[in-house]
Amino acid sequence: MAANRPVTLRDVARLAGVSVATASKALNGQPQVRAETRARVVLAAEQLAFSPNTFAQSLITQRSGTVGLLTSDLEGRFSIPILMGAEDAFGSGQTSVFLCDARGDTIREKHHLRALLTRRVDGLIVVGARPDTRASLGRDLPVPVVYAYAPSDDPADLSLVTDNVGGGRLAVDHLIRCGRRRIAHITGDPGYSAAQDRARGALDRLDSAGLELAGGEVWFGMWSEAWGRGATRMLLDRCPDVDAVFAGSDEIARGVLDVLHEERIAVPSRVAVIGFDNWNILAANARPPLTTVDLNLEQLGRTAAQRLSAAMDGHPASGTETLPVRLITRDSTAPLS
Amino acid sequence: MAANRPVTLRDVARLAGVSVATASKALNGQPQVRAETRARVVLAAEQLAFSPNTFAQSLITQRSGTVGLLTSDLEGRFSIPILMGAEDAFGSGQTSVFLCDARGDTIREKHHLRALLTRRVDGLIVVGARPDTRASLGRDLPVPVVYAYAPSDDPADLSLVTDNVGGGRLAVDHLIRCGRRRIAHITGDPGYSAAQDRARGALDRLDSAGLELAGGEVWFGMWSEAWGRGATRMLLDRCPDVDAVFAGSDEIARGVLDVLHEERIAVPSRVAVIGFDNWNILAANARPPLTTVDLNLEQLGRTAAQRLSAAMDGHPASGTETLPVRLITRDSTAPLS
DNA sequence: GCAGTTGCCGAAAACGTTTTCGAGAACGTA
């Protein structure tokens, strides 16, 4: 809490024996200043531990060097990695990030949006908690916006989403390559596009292999371990010869594993299990450790930051960009021997 | 992306037919302006959707209206709720928060600190990933700092920590009130003060009840389900008449429950289990749902924000403040019948 | 009617930069 007056460019200029104008130009790498004077100014700045007042800079340049991260939710596990990726991409450069949590409330979102615009952020990343489409913030914003995870309903906006369809395809593909033929799909709330898309991808891959879903249909339910357990019991009852389960989330997969374990059904030798999300605390600690699909969320955040930077530099984009997911192989799947 | 020139106070003043000086005073609630003129100015501001340029304001008032949230880690689960609490406390007011993630790297932390100071934040909250003491940022910072979760090693700083000793005491107290007498404690890495403190609290409460720890000593190990499972097997082997287990984390508790379930030992009727952390995904989905201790992290974040606000208003504090934890009763504990 | 007080308003300085533009010096060329 030192209270000494902060050092300004004037002080630097005085110490270096030049005017503030040249001091400014020297520090900003403008060419019209002699090398020797520049060195003198830089030295003076270092001696005084000068750091330019960003308000004065922003005031004149009309750029704040900040972006806003507007998240609908910090509770869930999906927004955090995205924020991490975005923060990392910006924070290691010269831009600082404002964090705003709307807590699922539209009013609060509006409040934060207004606050961010008042602070003259140069850009905005809107990250959703669910991959379902969300309302656009509008077209008349003074700054570029990138929507991450939850796409905007306006195709003129730029949205970045994970490839849930591809993820479903990938999961089933892996099971088929493991020699499985009687594959069931237990997943969460059918009101989530995540559930629908993953199921669609799964069915698509099954179809192209000439296979049908074990159990006859997708088992929609809830995103919980309890549902995973309940559905698995029903599944074993109705379709005892199932040899693989694709769970729509790692939580559900934990429930599946739990019941299989209880029933003394060997995993993966008799039934293979694959999850979704790669939620480490659940997947890595499972018995056996869970093969699953990673959404590459941190990469999604990083890409969002790149797209936003591009837009801020005058290269806007629009439409929905789908980013790839990847398979994480652990011990709950293996080829049939 | 409308490109029309942003409206300034001059525009408002012109429309209202006053000078910028009175316009400023009118909008800022200064008394020396007639009610009728004030109304005219406010109306004009609304019509033009005026929002003051915060850079100009900050430049003159020497206050940015922003704070920095400097976290050592976003991976873990502990920093997030703290950030949420702090963001909520500030964000609903007029201050915006910068988010900086050091990713466990001192270099990066220094970089972020410099960036935040350059942005002239009015204050700083440093949140750690572990409750162990961390190095102070120093005494010569131009803004007040509050350390949350991980206390500073400098007693002149203000640190806010959770009451791990009290939590251990609380957990064992609950088990004793449930009529348990042969209580074991399985916990994580002894290198964590969290493990040591909780164990200390547990032993303290046992002592005051004249009890000894079942198994003879604290079972230190790792913060994982696997360790929970392994330790429980050893425990049952060495001490088959145990009637309660206090797990040092919910992860460990999950492992404990798993083995008890496997061994067909009824929970809570024969053995009661209590966890720590109230990590919802683990605790609520456990079989049976897990009684545990909640760290009140969001409240910790909120309190940190309050303390920081006080310090920014000229009421600094120092020392370490310990915040209470609370018991979450679910179904893994119950009175002996 | 007059001095003193109060209420309301505007001109101008200030905050700390960046940028434009003009001036002087040094240089080369004819």
Add this chain to the structure above:
DNA sequence: TACGTTCTCGAAAACGTTTTCGGCAACTGC
């Protein structure tokens, strides 16, 4: 010598506010 160029630098304007201070008019009390 005269002239055009190229370097280097500084004075000053600008960014959009807040705040101080002085001025004017309308009151008050006598």
